[in-house]
Amino acid sequence: MKIKRESKESNRTRIAEIEKYISNPESLVPPCLDKSMFCPLDGYRKKLSGGKDLEKFSKSKDEFLRGLAETSKAIADHDLSYSAMVKTPHGSATFFKKGDTDQYVLAGIQNSGSDTFRMLAFSKDVLSGKLILYSAGSYYMGTCRKSPPSMDFIEESLKKEHMDFSKDDDGVCRTGSGEYEASIMLLGMEILRIGPSKINSLSKVIKHMLFQSPDDLFTFSMSGMETYSHKLERDLLASYVSGSITDVQFLDSIYRKRLSNAQESGVIMVAGKEYNDIGELAESLGFPEDERDALVKVWDSREGLYLQEGSRRKLLEAIWDRKGSEFLQELFPGDDKESVRNLKGNPVEIIGKAREMKEIEDIEKSSGLEPWSEASSLAASMSLSMRRGRPMEWGNASTDSDCMAVEYAFGLHSGSHAPTAWKMPEEAKIKGQRILPLIEKMIKGTNEEAREAFSELKKYIR
Numbered sequence: 529m530k531i532k533r534e535s536k537e538s539n540r541t542r543i544a545e546i547e548k549y550i551s552n553p554e555s556l557v558p559p560c561l562d563k564s565m566f567c568p569l570d571g572y573r574k575k576l577s578g579g580k581d582l583e584k585f586s587k588s589k590d591e592f593l594r595g596l597a598e599t600s601k602a603i604a605d606h607d608l609s610y611s612a613m614v615k616t617p618h619g620s621a622t623f624f625k626k627g628d629t630d631q632y633v634l635a636g637i638q639n640s641g642s643d644t645f646r647m648l649a650f651s652k653d654v655l656s657g658k659l660i661l662y663s664a665g666s667y668y669m670g671t672c673r674k675s676p677p678s679m680d681f682i683e684e685s686l687k688k689e690h691m692d693f694s695k696d697d698d699g700v701c702r703t704g705s706g707e708y709e710a711s712i713m714l715l716g717m718e719i720l721r722i723g724p725s726k727i728n729s730l731s732k733v734i735k736h737m738l739f740q741s742p743d744d745l746f747t748f749s750m751s752g753m754e755t756y757s758h759k760l761e762r763d764l765l766a767s768y769v770s771g772s773i774t775d776v777q778f779l780d781s782i783y784r785k786r787l788s789n790a791q792e793s794g795v796i797m798v799a800g801k802e803y804n805d806i807g808e809l810a811e812s813l814g815f816p817e818d819e820r821d822a823l824v825k826v827w828d829s830r831e832g833l834y835l836q837e838g839s840r841r842k843l844l845e846a847i848w849d850r851k852g853s854e855f856l857q858e859l860f861p862g863d864d865k866e867s868v869r870n871l872k873g874n875p876v877e878i879i880g881k882a883r884e885m886k887e888i889e890d891i892e893k894s895s896g897l898e899p900w901s902e903a904s905s906l907a908a909s910m911s912l913s914m915r916r917g918r919p920m921e922w923g924n925a926s927t928d929s930d931c932m933a934v935e936y937a938f939g940l941h942s943g944s945h946a947p948t949a950w951k952m953p954e955e956a957k958i959k960g961q962r963i964l965p966l967i968e969k970m971i972k973g974t975n976e977e978a979r980e981a982f983s984e985l986k987k988y989i990r
Contacts, residue, residue, distance in 0.1 A: 531610055539611065542622070542638075543603045549640040550603075553582060553596055556640055556649060558661065562673040568653045569670050586627070591652040595633040602626040618644040618735060643688060647738040657740050664688050664736040674745075676717035682733055689732040696721065703729040704775050707836050708783055710750040724776035731771040742769045750782055756789035757782075791832035798838040805829060813840050819879070822858035826851045844875035860886055884913075903930035903989045908982065910938055911970035929956050930989040936960030937967045963988050 549556060554576040560569045572592060575585075582600040585593035602624035611622045614631045621635040621642075636648030647654075647661040650670070654661060661670045662677040664684040669677060679699050686693045686701060693703045700711075704723030712720040712730055722729050730746075739745060746769050761782055768778040796803040803809040806827045810820040827847065835842050847855070852875065860882055871878045899905035932952045937960040966988075969981035 531612055542611070542624075545641070546599060546603050546624075546638050549637070550582065550596060550599060551580070553580070556596075556637065556646075558663070558668040558670045561669050561671040561677070562675045564672050567672040568650070568658050569672065591630045591633045592637070592649055594627070595629040595637050595649065598627040598629045599624070599634060599637050616645070616648070621645050621648070643736060651738065654738050654740055659738075660740075660745075661738040662736065663738070674715055676715040676719070679719070681736070682719045685733045685736040686729075688736065691729065691732050693729075703727075706776075706779075708750065708779055710748050710779055710782070713747045713749070715745055716747075722775045722779070724779055726774050726776060728768065728771050728774050730768060734769065734771070742766070750779070756786040756793070756795075758785050758789060760785060787834050790834050793832055794830050795832045795834075797833070798835045806833065809833075809838070810843065813838055813843060815840055815843075818859060822855050823847070825858050826854040841874065841876050844879075848875045856882060900986070901930070901990050902928060903934050904982075904985060906931055907934045907967065907970070907985060907989070910934070911967065911978070911982075914938075914971045929953065930959070932956040933959035933963065933989065934967075937964045940964050941968055941971065959988060 554573055557569055557572045557576065560567050563570055575593065576596075582596045584597070586597040586601070588594045588597070605626075612625050612631065612634075613620050613622045614635050616632075616635075621639050623631070623635045623638040625631070625634060630652060632648045632651045636646055636651065639645035640649070643663050643665065646668070647663050650659055650661060653659040659670050659672055660674060662668070662681045664681055665688060667677070667681045667684050669681070671677075679701070682701050683693075683695070686703075691703060693701045695701055700718055700721055702709075702721040702723070704725035706724035709721055709723045711718050712722060720729060720733065734742075743766075746765065748765055764773070764778060764781050767773045773781075790797060796806055796809050798809065803812070805824070806829075807820055807824040810823050815823070833846060835846055856878070859879070871881050873881065899908050933956045936952060936957050940960065941964065963985060966981040966984050970978045973981060
Protein backbone atom coordinates (compact mmCIF):
# COMPACT_ATOMS: atom_id res chain seq x y z
CA MET A 529 0.00 0.00 0.00
CA LYS A 530 1.31 3.45 -0.93
CA ILE A 531 0.27 6.85 0.37
CA LYS A 532 -0.70 9.43 -2.22
CA ARG A 533 -1.08 13.16 -1.53
CA GLU A 534 -3.96 14.84 -3.33
CA SER A 535 -5.27 18.37 -3.33
CA LYS A 536 -8.22 19.02 -1.04
CA GLU A 537 -10.34 19.90 -4.05
CA SER A 538 -9.51 16.62 -5.75
CA ASN A 539 -10.32 14.67 -2.62
CA ARG A 540 -13.63 16.49 -2.21
CA THR A 541 -14.64 15.18 -5.63
CA ARG A 542 -13.70 11.65 -4.58
CA ILE A 543 -15.50 12.01 -1.26
CA ALA A 544 -18.70 13.14 -2.99
CA GLU A 545 -18.47 10.14 -5.27
CA ILE A 546 -18.00 7.73 -2.35
CA GLU A 547 -20.85 9.32 -0.41
CA LYS A 548 -23.10 8.54 -3.35
CA TYR A 549 -22.00 4.87 -3.27
CA ILE A 550 -22.63 4.32 0.45
CA SER A 551 -25.79 6.43 0.68
CA ASN A 552 -27.57 3.24 -0.36
CA PRO A 553 -25.17 0.54 0.91
CA GLU A 554 -27.55 -2.27 0.01
CA SER A 555 -27.04 -1.37 -3.68
CA LEU A 556 -23.35 -2.26 -3.35
CA VAL A 557 -24.28 -5.91 -2.84
CA PRO A 558 -24.79 -7.84 -6.11
CA PRO A 559 -27.71 -10.26 -6.46
CA CYS A 560 -26.96 -13.97 -6.05
CA LEU A 561 -27.58 -16.36 -8.91
CA ASP A 562 -28.35 -19.29 -6.61
CA LYS A 563 -29.38 -18.34 -3.11
CA SER A 564 -28.54 -20.73 -0.32
CA MET A 565 -29.31 -20.68 3.37
CA PHE A 566 -25.88 -19.27 4.18
CA CYS A 567 -25.38 -17.01 1.17
CA PRO A 568 -23.08 -14.11 2.24
CA LEU A 569 -24.73 -11.73 -0.21
CA ASP A 570 -28.21 -12.35 1.19
CA GLY A 571 -26.78 -11.91 4.68
CA TYR A 572 -25.29 -8.54 3.81
CA ARG A 573 -28.48 -7.35 2.18
CA LYS A 574 -30.52 -8.19 5.28
CA LYS A 575 -28.09 -6.41 7.62
CA LEU A 576 -27.99 -3.30 5.44
CA SER A 577 -31.71 -2.97 4.83
CA GLY A 578 -33.70 -0.39 6.73
CA GLY A 579 -30.92 1.94 7.84
CA LYS A 580 -27.94 4.08 6.88
CA ASP A 581 -26.07 4.01 10.19
CA LEU A 582 -22.86 2.33 9.07
CA GLU A 583 -20.87 3.27 12.17
CA LYS A 584 -22.53 0.40 14.02
CA PHE A 585 -20.45 -2.06 11.96
CA SER A 586 -17.14 -0.58 13.15
CA LYS A 587 -16.57 -3.51 15.52
CA SER A 588 -17.81 -6.20 13.09
CA LYS A 589 -15.55 -9.14 12.35
CA ASP A 590 -16.76 -9.11 8.76
CA GLU A 591 -14.39 -7.14 6.53
CA PHE A 592 -17.07 -5.83 4.17
CA LEU A 593 -19.32 -4.49 6.96
CA ARG A 594 -16.36 -3.04 8.85
CA GLY A 595 -15.12 -1.54 5.58
CA LEU A 596 -18.42 0.31 5.17
CA ALA A 597 -18.07 1.74 8.67
CA GLU A 598 -14.43 2.75 8.10
CA THR A 599 -15.30 4.35 4.77
CA SER A 600 -18.12 6.33 6.39
CA LYS A 601 -15.75 7.51 9.12
CA ALA A 602 -13.01 8.44 6.64
CA ILE A 603 -15.11 10.59 4.33
CA ALA A 604 -16.67 12.37 7.29
CA ASP A 605 -13.31 14.18 7.48
CA HIS A 606 -13.70 16.60 4.58
CA ASP A 607 -10.21 17.95 5.11
CA LEU A 608 -8.57 14.71 3.98
CA SER A 609 -5.41 15.38 1.97
CA TYR A 610 -3.96 11.85 1.77
CA SER A 611 -5.29 8.72 0.14
CA ALA A 612 -3.86 5.23 -0.05
CA MET A 613 -3.18 3.30 -3.23
CA VAL A 614 -3.20 -0.45 -3.79
CA LYS A 615 -2.06 -2.31 -6.88
CA THR A 616 -4.30 -4.93 -8.51
CA PRO A 617 -3.91 -7.02 -11.69
CA HIS A 618 -6.16 -4.44 -13.39
CA GLY A 619 -4.43 -1.26 -12.25
CA SER A 620 -4.05 0.80 -9.08
CA ALA A 621 -7.00 1.82 -6.94
CA THR A 622 -7.01 4.71 -4.46
CA PHE A 623 -8.99 4.75 -1.22
CA PHE A 624 -9.23 6.46 2.15
CA LYS A 625 -8.30 4.59 5.31
CA LYS A 626 -9.19 5.26 8.97
CA GLY A 627 -8.75 1.87 10.60
CA ASP A 628 -7.56 -1.70 10.06
CA THR A 629 -9.96 -2.99 7.38
CA ASP A 630 -8.39 -4.95 4.53
CA GLN A 631 -7.10 -2.50 1.90
CA TYR A 632 -8.62 -4.43 -1.01
CA VAL A 633 -12.05 -4.45 0.61
CA LEU A 634 -11.83 -0.69 1.19
CA ALA A 635 -10.68 -0.13 -2.41
CA GLY A 636 -13.64 -2.15 -3.65
CA ILE A 637 -16.21 -0.25 -1.60
CA GLN A 638 -14.80 3.15 -2.52
CA ASN A 639 -14.45 2.37 -6.24
CA SER A 640 -17.86 0.85 -6.79
CA GLY A 641 -18.18 2.62 -10.12
CA SER A 642 -15.52 0.36 -11.61
CA ASP A 643 -16.50 -3.01 -13.10
CA THR A 644 -13.36 -4.70 -11.84
CA PHE A 645 -12.60 -2.84 -8.60
CA ARG A 646 -16.13 -3.15 -7.13
CA MET A 647 -15.72 -6.91 -6.79
CA LEU A 648 -12.83 -6.34 -4.33
CA ALA A 649 -15.36 -5.31 -1.69
CA PHE A 650 -16.15 -9.02 -1.26
CA SER A 651 -12.62 -10.32 -1.80
CA LYS A 652 -12.50 -11.91 1.66
CA ASP A 653 -15.62 -13.98 0.93
CA VAL A 654 -14.13 -14.94 -2.44
CA LEU A 655 -10.79 -15.97 -0.92
CA SER A 656 -12.58 -18.16 1.63
CA GLY A 657 -14.39 -19.94 -1.22
CA LYS A 658 -17.83 -18.61 -0.32
CA LEU A 659 -18.38 -16.58 -3.49
CA ILE A 660 -17.56 -16.13 -7.15
CA LEU A 661 -18.33 -12.72 -8.67
CA TYR A 662 -19.15 -11.68 -12.26
CA SER A 663 -18.98 -7.98 -13.08
CA ALA A 664 -19.29 -6.32 -16.50
CA GLY A 665 -21.27 -3.13 -17.01
CA SER A 666 -24.82 -3.54 -15.78
CA TYR A 667 -24.23 -7.25 -15.18
CA TYR A 668 -23.09 -7.65 -11.57
CA MET A 669 -23.90 -11.02 -10.02
CA GLY A 670 -22.47 -13.41 -7.47
CA THR A 671 -22.84 -17.12 -6.87
CA CYS A 672 -22.46 -19.04 -3.63
CA ARG A 673 -23.06 -22.43 -5.25
CA LYS A 674 -20.67 -22.11 -8.19
CA SER A 675 -23.23 -21.42 -10.89
CA PRO A 676 -22.07 -20.09 -14.26
CA PRO A 677 -23.17 -16.64 -15.43
CA SER A 678 -25.51 -16.07 -18.35
CA MET A 679 -24.20 -15.45 -21.87
CA ASP A 680 -25.12 -11.78 -21.36
CA PHE A 681 -22.15 -11.51 -19.01
CA ILE A 682 -19.73 -13.03 -21.54
CA GLU A 683 -21.00 -10.74 -24.29
CA GLU A 684 -20.83 -7.67 -22.05
CA SER A 685 -17.28 -8.54 -20.95
CA LEU A 686 -16.06 -8.84 -24.54
CA LYS A 687 -17.74 -5.56 -25.45
CA LYS A 688 -16.14 -3.82 -22.47
CA GLU A 689 -12.74 -5.06 -23.67
CA HIS A 690 -13.43 -3.92 -27.25
CA MET A 691 -13.05 -7.46 -28.55
CA ASP A 692 -13.97 -8.55 -32.07
CA PHE A 693 -16.39 -11.46 -31.69
CA SER A 694 -19.46 -13.03 -33.22
CA LYS A 695 -22.33 -15.10 -31.83
CA ASP A 696 -23.17 -18.54 -33.13
CA ASP A 697 -26.77 -19.64 -33.58
CA ASP A 698 -26.78 -21.19 -30.11
CA GLY A 699 -25.72 -17.88 -28.54
CA VAL A 700 -22.10 -18.84 -27.76
CA CYS A 701 -19.57 -16.09 -28.46
CA ARG A 702 -16.78 -16.85 -30.93
CA THR A 703 -13.38 -15.16 -31.29
CA GLY A 704 -10.73 -15.82 -33.93
CA SER A 705 -10.94 -18.27 -36.83
CA GLY A 706 -8.78 -20.99 -38.33
CA GLU A 707 -8.46 -24.68 -39.10
CA TYR A 708 -9.19 -25.72 -35.53
CA GLU A 709 -10.91 -24.30 -32.46
CA ALA A 710 -11.60 -25.04 -28.82
CA SER A 711 -14.66 -24.60 -26.64
CA ILE A 712 -14.01 -23.06 -23.24
CA MET A 713 -16.30 -24.11 -20.41
CA LEU A 714 -16.90 -22.20 -17.18
CA LEU A 715 -18.38 -24.38 -14.44
CA GLY A 716 -19.59 -26.81 -17.10
CA MET A 717 -21.21 -24.19 -19.37
CA GLU A 718 -19.70 -23.40 -22.77
CA ILE A 719 -18.94 -19.69 -22.72
CA LEU A 720 -16.50 -19.15 -25.57
CA ARG A 721 -15.30 -20.69 -28.84
CA ILE A 722 -11.79 -19.62 -29.70
CA GLY A 723 -9.88 -19.89 -32.95
CA PRO A 724 -6.20 -19.09 -33.52
CA SER A 725 -5.40 -15.46 -32.70
CA LYS A 726 -2.51 -13.58 -31.15
CA ILE A 727 -4.48 -12.51 -28.08
CA ASN A 728 -5.80 -14.37 -25.06
CA SER A 729 -9.58 -14.14 -25.47
CA LEU A 730 -10.40 -15.82 -22.15
CA SER A 731 -8.35 -13.30 -20.17
CA LYS A 732 -10.75 -10.59 -21.36
CA VAL A 733 -13.59 -12.43 -19.64
CA ILE A 734 -11.60 -13.43 -16.56
CA LYS A 735 -10.76 -9.75 -15.99
CA HIS A 736 -14.44 -9.34 -15.08
CA MET A 737 -14.50 -12.24 -12.62
CA LEU A 738 -13.27 -12.72 -9.07
CA PHE A 739 -12.73 -16.27 -7.86
CA GLN A 740 -10.57 -18.24 -5.44
CA SER A 741 -8.94 -20.67 -7.87
CA PRO A 742 -9.48 -21.53 -11.53
CA ASP A 743 -8.66 -25.23 -11.13
CA ASP A 744 -12.27 -26.38 -10.89
CA LEU A 745 -13.81 -23.54 -12.87
CA PHE A 746 -12.47 -23.91 -16.40
CA THR A 747 -12.34 -26.86 -18.73
CA PHE A 748 -12.12 -27.09 -22.51
CA SER A 749 -12.84 -29.39 -25.42
CA MET A 750 -11.14 -29.42 -28.80
CA SER A 751 -12.48 -31.41 -31.73
CA GLY A 752 -10.04 -33.58 -33.63
CA MET A 753 -7.99 -36.48 -32.31
CA GLU A 754 -9.63 -36.49 -28.88
CA THR A 755 -8.40 -40.07 -28.48
CA TYR A 756 -4.84 -38.76 -28.53
CA SER A 757 -5.22 -36.08 -25.87
CA HIS A 758 -2.36 -35.88 -23.38
CA LYS A 759 -1.65 -35.09 -19.74
CA LEU A 760 0.05 -31.81 -20.60
CA GLU A 761 -3.27 -30.35 -21.72
CA ARG A 762 -4.26 -29.54 -18.15
CA ASP A 763 -1.01 -27.59 -17.68
CA LEU A 764 -1.59 -25.80 -21.00
CA LEU A 765 -5.08 -24.85 -19.87
CA ALA A 766 -3.65 -23.48 -16.60
CA SER A 767 -1.18 -21.35 -18.59
CA TYR A 768 -3.98 -20.17 -20.83
CA VAL A 769 -6.27 -19.27 -17.93
CA SER A 770 -3.42 -17.37 -16.28
CA GLY A 771 -2.97 -15.32 -19.45
CA SER A 772 0.57 -16.58 -20.06
CA ILE A 773 -0.12 -17.83 -23.60
CA THR A 774 -2.27 -16.65 -26.50
CA ASP A 775 -5.19 -18.39 -28.18
CA VAL A 776 -3.00 -19.63 -31.03
CA GLN A 777 -0.24 -20.84 -28.70
CA PHE A 778 -2.79 -22.76 -26.63
CA LEU A 779 -4.44 -24.35 -29.67
CA ASP A 780 -1.19 -25.08 -31.52
CA SER A 781 0.42 -26.76 -28.51
CA ILE A 782 -2.54 -29.08 -28.02
CA TYR A 783 -2.97 -29.82 -31.72
CA ARG A 784 0.72 -30.56 -32.35
CA LYS A 785 1.03 -32.88 -29.37
CA ARG A 786 -2.13 -34.77 -30.31
CA LEU A 787 -0.87 -35.04 -33.87
CA SER A 788 2.46 -36.36 -32.62
CA ASN A 789 0.70 -38.93 -30.43
CA ALA A 790 -1.48 -40.05 -33.35
CA GLN A 791 1.48 -40.38 -35.68
CA GLU A 792 3.53 -42.29 -33.13
CA SER A 793 0.67 -44.75 -32.78
CA GLY A 794 0.72 -45.44 -36.54
CA VAL A 795 -2.80 -44.11 -37.14
CA ILE A 796 -3.86 -42.91 -40.58
CA MET A 797 -6.53 -40.25 -40.08
CA VAL A 798 -8.35 -37.58 -42.07
CA ALA A 799 -10.46 -35.03 -40.20
CA GLY A 800 -11.09 -37.45 -37.36
CA LYS A 801 -11.81 -40.53 -39.52
CA GLU A 802 -9.37 -43.41 -39.20
CA TYR A 803 -8.20 -45.71 -42.00
CA ASN A 804 -6.62 -49.15 -41.75
CA ASP A 805 -3.60 -48.16 -43.83
CA ILE A 806 -2.41 -45.59 -46.33
CA GLY A 807 -3.57 -47.76 -49.23
CA GLU A 808 -7.17 -47.62 -48.01
CA LEU A 809 -6.91 -43.84 -47.66
CA ALA A 810 -5.41 -43.46 -51.15
CA GLU A 811 -8.20 -45.59 -52.62
CA SER A 812 -10.87 -43.52 -50.89
CA LEU A 813 -9.30 -40.37 -52.38
CA GLY A 814 -9.43 -41.76 -55.92
CA PHE A 815 -5.70 -42.36 -56.45
CA PRO A 816 -4.79 -44.14 -59.71
CA GLU A 817 -3.89 -47.77 -59.02
CA ASP A 818 -0.20 -47.35 -59.86
CA GLU A 819 0.13 -44.38 -57.51
CA ARG A 820 -1.68 -46.24 -54.74
CA ASP A 821 0.61 -49.26 -55.12
CA ALA A 822 3.71 -47.04 -55.12
CA LEU A 823 2.50 -45.25 -52.01
CA VAL A 824 1.91 -48.49 -50.12
CA LYS A 825 5.42 -49.73 -51.00
CA VAL A 826 7.27 -46.63 -49.81
CA TRP A 827 5.19 -45.79 -46.72
CA ASP A 828 6.23 -47.39 -43.43
CA SER A 829 3.12 -49.12 -42.04
CA ARG A 830 4.23 -48.17 -38.53
CA GLU A 831 4.20 -44.46 -39.34
CA GLY A 832 1.05 -42.48 -38.67
CA LEU A 833 -0.41 -39.63 -40.68
CA TYR A 834 -3.02 -36.97 -40.02
CA LEU A 835 -4.71 -34.74 -42.62
CA GLN A 836 -7.05 -31.89 -41.79
CA GLU A 837 -8.85 -32.48 -45.09
CA GLY A 838 -8.67 -35.33 -47.58
CA SER A 839 -7.65 -34.97 -51.22
CA ARG A 840 -5.08 -36.50 -53.54
CA ARG A 841 -3.04 -33.32 -53.49
CA LYS A 842 -3.18 -32.95 -49.68
CA LEU A 843 -2.01 -36.53 -49.16
CA LEU A 844 0.83 -36.18 -51.65
CA GLU A 845 1.94 -32.90 -50.07
CA ALA A 846 1.91 -34.53 -46.63
CA ILE A 847 4.25 -37.36 -47.66
CA TRP A 848 6.36 -35.54 -50.25
CA ASP A 849 9.23 -34.23 -48.14
CA ARG A 850 9.83 -37.63 -46.61
CA LYS A 851 8.90 -40.00 -49.40
CA GLY A 852 8.59 -37.98 -52.62
CA SER A 853 11.80 -39.21 -54.27
CA GLU A 854 11.14 -42.86 -53.38
CA PHE A 855 7.55 -42.53 -54.58
CA LEU A 856 8.63 -41.19 -58.00
CA GLN A 857 11.25 -43.92 -58.39
CA GLU A 858 8.66 -46.55 -57.57
CA LEU A 859 6.09 -44.98 -59.91
CA PHE A 860 8.51 -44.54 -62.82
CA PRO A 861 11.10 -47.29 -62.53
CA GLY A 862 13.98 -47.17 -64.98
CA ASP A 863 13.33 -43.56 -66.00
CA ASP A 864 16.02 -40.90 -66.03
CA LYS A 865 16.10 -40.20 -62.30
CA GLU A 866 17.88 -36.90 -62.74
CA SER A 867 15.24 -35.57 -65.15
CA VAL A 868 12.39 -36.57 -62.84
CA ARG A 869 14.15 -35.18 -59.78
CA ASN A 870 14.60 -31.79 -61.44
CA LEU A 871 10.90 -31.34 -62.24
CA LYS A 872 9.34 -28.31 -60.57
CA GLY A 873 5.89 -27.67 -59.11
CA ASN A 874 3.62 -29.22 -56.50
CA PRO A 875 3.48 -33.03 -56.26
CA VAL A 876 0.45 -33.34 -58.56
CA GLU A 877 2.14 -31.19 -61.21
CA ILE A 878 5.42 -33.10 -60.92
CA ILE A 879 3.65 -36.45 -61.36
CA GLY A 880 1.76 -35.06 -64.38
CA LYS A 881 4.95 -33.88 -66.02
CA ALA A 882 6.71 -37.17 -65.24
CA ARG A 883 3.80 -39.08 -66.83
CA GLU A 884 4.11 -36.95 -69.98
CA MET A 885 7.83 -37.66 -70.13
CA LYS A 886 7.15 -41.36 -69.70
CA GLU A 887 4.43 -41.31 -72.36
CA ILE A 888 6.68 -39.53 -74.87
CA GLU A 889 9.48 -41.98 -74.13
CA ASP A 890 7.14 -44.92 -74.72
CA ILE A 891 5.86 -43.39 -77.99
CA GLU A 892 9.42 -42.78 -79.14
CA LYS A 893 10.22 -46.42 -78.60
CA SER A 894 7.06 -47.69 -80.30
CA SER A 895 7.41 -45.30 -83.25
CA GLY A 896 10.94 -46.40 -83.95
CA LEU A 897 12.44 -42.97 -83.42
CA GLU A 898 15.82 -43.49 -81.86
CA PRO A 899 17.49 -40.14 -81.04
CA TRP A 900 21.25 -39.89 -81.41
CA SER A 901 21.81 -36.53 -79.72
CA GLU A 902 20.23 -33.88 -77.53
CA ALA A 903 18.90 -32.01 -80.55
CA SER A 904 17.42 -35.13 -82.20
CA SER A 905 15.80 -36.13 -78.88
CA LEU A 906 14.27 -32.64 -78.66
CA ALA A 907 12.92 -32.94 -82.22
CA ALA A 908 11.44 -36.38 -81.51
CA SER A 909 9.81 -35.31 -78.22
CA MET A 910 8.30 -32.11 -79.61
CA SER A 911 6.97 -33.71 -82.79
CA LEU A 912 5.45 -36.68 -80.95
CA SER A 913 3.89 -34.33 -78.41
CA MET A 914 2.31 -32.29 -81.23
CA ARG A 915 1.07 -35.44 -83.01
CA ARG A 916 -0.82 -36.24 -79.79
CA GLY A 917 -2.32 -32.73 -79.74
CA ARG A 918 -0.51 -31.82 -76.53
CA PRO A 919 2.35 -29.46 -77.41
CA MET A 920 5.06 -29.50 -74.79
CA GLU A 921 6.55 -26.35 -73.29
CA TRP A 922 9.43 -24.93 -75.27
CA GLY A 923 11.51 -21.80 -75.62
CA ASN A 924 14.30 -22.82 -73.24
CA ALA A 925 16.66 -24.65 -75.54
CA SER A 926 20.26 -25.06 -74.50
CA THR A 927 23.03 -23.04 -76.09
CA ASP A 928 23.62 -25.90 -78.49
CA SER A 929 23.19 -24.51 -82.01
CA ASP A 930 21.32 -27.60 -83.29
CA CYS A 931 18.84 -27.48 -80.38
CA MET A 932 18.15 -23.84 -81.15
CA ALA A 933 17.62 -24.72 -84.82
CA VAL A 934 15.04 -27.37 -83.85
CA GLU A 935 13.17 -24.88 -81.65
CA TYR A 936 13.27 -22.26 -84.37
CA ALA A 937 11.76 -24.73 -86.86
CA PHE A 938 8.94 -25.56 -84.45
CA GLY A 939 8.39 -21.85 -83.94
CA LEU A 940 8.02 -21.37 -87.68
CA HIS A 941 5.57 -24.26 -87.85
CA SER A 942 3.38 -23.04 -84.99
CA GLY A 943 3.65 -19.37 -85.87
CA SER A 944 4.91 -18.40 -82.44
CA HIS A 945 8.63 -18.00 -82.08
CA ALA A 946 10.32 -18.84 -78.82
CA PRO A 947 10.83 -15.87 -76.48
CA THR A 948 14.58 -16.40 -76.92
CA ALA A 949 14.50 -16.43 -80.74
CA TRP A 950 15.98 -12.94 -80.92
CA LYS A 951 19.12 -14.24 -79.20
CA MET A 952 19.60 -17.17 -81.59
CA PRO A 953 22.56 -16.96 -83.95
CA GLU A 954 21.79 -16.50 -87.64
CA GLU A 955 23.18 -19.95 -88.52
CA ALA A 956 20.64 -21.60 -86.13
CA LYS A 957 17.78 -19.72 -87.78
CA ILE A 958 18.97 -20.70 -91.29
CA LYS A 959 19.27 -24.35 -90.27
CA GLY A 960 15.83 -24.14 -88.65
CA GLN A 961 14.32 -22.97 -91.95
CA ARG A 962 16.02 -25.85 -93.78
CA ILE A 963 14.71 -28.57 -91.48
CA LEU A 964 11.20 -27.10 -91.32
CA PRO A 965 9.82 -29.43 -94.08
CA LEU A 966 11.17 -32.45 -92.20
CA ILE A 967 9.72 -31.24 -88.91
CA GLU A 968 6.31 -30.77 -90.54
CA LYS A 969 6.39 -34.32 -91.91
CA MET A 970 7.27 -35.59 -88.43
CA ILE A 971 4.23 -33.75 -87.08
CA LYS A 972 1.65 -34.33 -89.81
CA GLY A 973 2.88 -37.30 -91.85
CA THR A 974 2.18 -40.99 -91.48
CA ASN A 975 4.29 -43.01 -89.09
CA GLU A 976 6.47 -44.15 -92.00
CA GLU A 977 6.86 -40.57 -93.29
CA ALA A 978 7.71 -39.38 -89.77
CA ARG A 979 10.40 -42.04 -89.40
CA GLU A 980 11.90 -41.17 -92.80
CA ALA A 981 11.88 -37.44 -92.03
CA PHE A 982 13.48 -38.10 -88.65
CA SER A 983 16.23 -40.11 -90.33
CA GLU A 984 16.76 -37.27 -92.84
CA LEU A 985 17.51 -34.90 -89.93
CA LYS A 986 20.89 -36.59 -89.60
CA LYS A 987 21.99 -34.61 -92.65
CA TYR A 988 21.44 -31.32 -90.78
CA ILE A 989 21.87 -31.88 -87.05
CA ARG A 990 24.47 -33.81 -85.16
